[in-house]
Structures are given as C-alpha cells and as structure tokens.
Amino acid sequence: MKKKGFVDLFFVFLLLYLFLPILATMFYAFATNWNKTVLPEGLTFKWIATLFQDSRFIEAFGRSVLLSGGAVLLALLFIVPAIFVIVLYFPKYEKWIQAAVVMVYAFPGVILAVGLIRAYAHIGVPMIAAVLGAYVISILPYIYQGTRNSLRNVNARQLLDAAELSGASKAQAFSKVLLPAVYPGLFAGALLSFSVLFGEFVLINLVVGSRFETVQIYLMKKLSTSGHIASSVVFVYLVLMGILTFIISMLTKRSKGAQKV
C-alpha cells in the first residue's frame, strides 16, 4: 500500500509539472498587470482582442496550418504506402527504413538547416519548398512508429493471409481488413506529426526566416516586445490544438465504431 502511494507521487508530480506552466501562461494572457504581485492585479480580455485584430497573427496562423498540414498530407500520401509495402512484401528491406528513422533522429532541425542552406540556397530553389520537403522527412519517425506499431499489433501479415484465404482479393484484404485495423495507429502518428511540425521553429527560422512568418516566428518576435500578447498567442495556440486533438479523437472513435457494425 505504501509502495503504491510512492508511485502515485510520481504520477501527480508529472501532471503538475506538465500543467503548471500551461495554466500560468494561460492565466497571464488575461491578467491586467502581473509584475509585482504573486497573483494578477485584475483580469481582462484586452490582450486576446488585440491579438485577433492583428492581421499579421491571423496570416501567420494560416501559414503554419498550411505548412504543417501539407507536410503531414504528403507523408500520408507518399511515406505510409511505402512503409506498408516494405513491411508487408519486402520485410528484408525494413532495416533500411529503420536506419532512415534513426538517421532522421540523429540529424535534428539544426543540422538539416545547415544542409538545406548549403544545398539549395544558391541555386534558385524556393527555400520554403525545401523546408516543406524537410518537414515531410522529419516526421518519418512518428509516421513509421505509428504505422509499424499498428501493423505489428494486428499481426498484419497473418491478417492479410487469412482475408485472402477467405476469398478476399489483395485490394479487398488491404482496404477492408487491414486499413480499418491500423487506421487508429496511423491517425495517432499523423496527429503527433502535425503537432510536432506546428511547433517547429529551427528550420523555418534558420532557412527561410521572417519572409514566411509562422506562429512560432510571430511568437518569438512578441516575446521581447509584449509578454501579454505572447501569452495570448500561446493561449490561442493551445486552445486550437486542444480542439484539433478532440476532433481527431472523435473521428478515430467513430471509425472504430463503424468498423464494429
């Protein structure tokens, strides 16, 4: 009993540690003045209103959604099918994907930024396209993990064989049996990828800079000018990410429900 309490302590600590900074930042967005006192002197909607009147912020938000969403979409279109085909039909080459995953991890944004600048900055390639491509590659670990885990969990190979033995065509076995089974894992991977990219700052800042102002770059600029506006940005960002997470989890649940019928 005593041991359980000890373990619970870590769980409570984890939750507190994760939420305290978020709550404080969100609170700060509504504080009139919070420099001398432990609690804010008053509450106001002034900062949030100011933020939404700033068209630069709205545009930055649009750019972030476009860039991150575009990269995830490209990954789902081009990387996921490749992982499926390799895992299911060329398993001996799977170690190459794993090597690629490890390499992508080993070479984070700051290294890739140097490479992209050296390779493409002086030959007229739009650098935003280079960043988009690098984004698609940088989420490979999350996409691979999501795809691979779900394939392993459902015993994909046996599942496909069983479906084909029962008279399904290859395409049917794939779309009616395998895809619904791995869909939640895939979606989780896509969601994680999107959230990682949405918070990405290194590549976009070092390679493209202020010419393509995303939410992160906008926030970085506000950090030194207005703490209240900065926390409003973080507030809006977190609320929208929360809504997004909720919608996606609903979609995932619905797809699971449909599968049971």
Added chain:
Amino acid sequence: MTSKKQLFVWILPFLVLILLFFIVPLLYMVISSFSNGHGFTLDHYQEVLTSSYILQGFKNSITLSAVSAVIALIVTLFAVYAMMRFSEPVRERILMISNLTSNFSGIPLAFAFIVLLGNSGLFTLLFEKWGIDSLTSFSLYSWGGLLLVYIYFQLPLSLMLLYPIYYGIQQQWKDAAALLGASTFHFWRKIGVPIMLPGIVGTFSVLFANAMGAYASAYALTGSNYNLVAIRIGALISGDIFAQPELASAIAVLLGVTMIIAMLLSEWSIKKTRRNL
C-alpha cells in the same frame, strides 16, 4: 514478378523525398565542411577541435541531454506504472492530454517558464515573499533553468514511448507468475523489467537525441548566450555579419557523429539485453 514491380512504384516517391530533402542536403553539408572555397581543407575541423569554446558547447549539450533524459525516464517509469490501474479509456485520455503538452515545446515552452521563473515570474515572486534566498538566486537563464525546461519537453515523449512498452506486459503473464507464487515485486524484477529493458534503453537514446538537437527553447531563453552546440551552429549559419557556414557545417557534422554514436550504442545494448533474456 510484375506485382513486385508494381509494388516498387509505391516506394519510389519515398526514396525521391529522402534523397532530395535528407541525403543531398547532408552530403552538401559534409562537402562544405571540408571546403574553403577553392578546394579541400581540414581547417574547419582543426578550428573546432582546438577551440575550447566550441568543445565546451559540446560538453554542455551532452550533460544537459543525458541528465534531462535520465530524470524524465525515472519519473515516467513510475508514473506509467501508477497510470496502468486506470481503465483503458482513462489512460488513453491521459495520453491524449500528454500529447497535447508535447506541442508545448520550443518558444511557447520557454515563455511559460519565463512566466513561472523569469525575473518577475510567479515563483520568483513567491520565493522572494517567503524569503527563501537559496531559491531566489535561481536563474532560469542558466544551466539549471535550461534543465527544468528540457525535462519538461522530455516528459511527454518519454510517457508516449514507455506506455506501449508497459502495455506489452500481458495480464496473463502476471496471473501465471502469481499462480506460481511470485509476488508483484518478483514479477517485475524477474519478468517485467527484463522484458522492458531494451525498450527503456531505446527510449533513453531517443530522449538523448531529442535534447541534443533541441534549439528553440534555449534560443528563446538565452539568445546566443548559453553555450550549446545547437546554438553555436545556428549562430554561425544565420549570423548576418559573422556567418561562417563552413565552420557551422563542420560542427554540424561532428554533432551528427556524436548522435550516431549514441544511437549505435543504444542499438548495441538493445541487442545485448535481448540475448541475455
């Protein structure tokens, strides 16, 4: 045979993407690190290895990454264990929330810690009010402050990676062990932990790499003042006046080599622990 060729079509775009946006940039970076504009040179590497400032940056990054990874790993190992008693929907909700906090990294995270522990942060004021001098002297813009921030962004990642590993421990195994007379402690010591060990080592390596490459939070907190490898590279590649892209390339290559060694070490230990099972 034709079907295999058809299947290959699905892999082709992936290969092109990897080539264009990963291999080619890295090759250019390596070439650039050995180039002085007209030909081959080792000058940039010599400069890196003889500059105590750059070497200090490597040391700072490695310590910060390892310490933050170990702390996050220990906290989440116990936290996930505590979490497993909840029903699966509840656990999934917790994971979803933790996923949400994993968005909270980089610039927003640095800002949140400024709100809490910055010069006029919530806790800074509290400590002053209570007169806890030892805590009042704490500076967010130092190694200790960076460590707190790094631990924060390690936690959700660690939780997400460890959860499936715990999940792999089947209830039947626990039941079987209990039937044969093993206590909970025995089960974890003899069965649970050995099974999970490779996963734990793998998680550590991911966390370590994650922190080694982190740039944004340190940049937002300390600008280019605190000496980390990633910060040095950023300053050298983007500096308007003092840009030294070749030197930046050389440091980036060495950072890459450090990370590859870390990855190989972890792969090796995973294989070793598996053999011991």
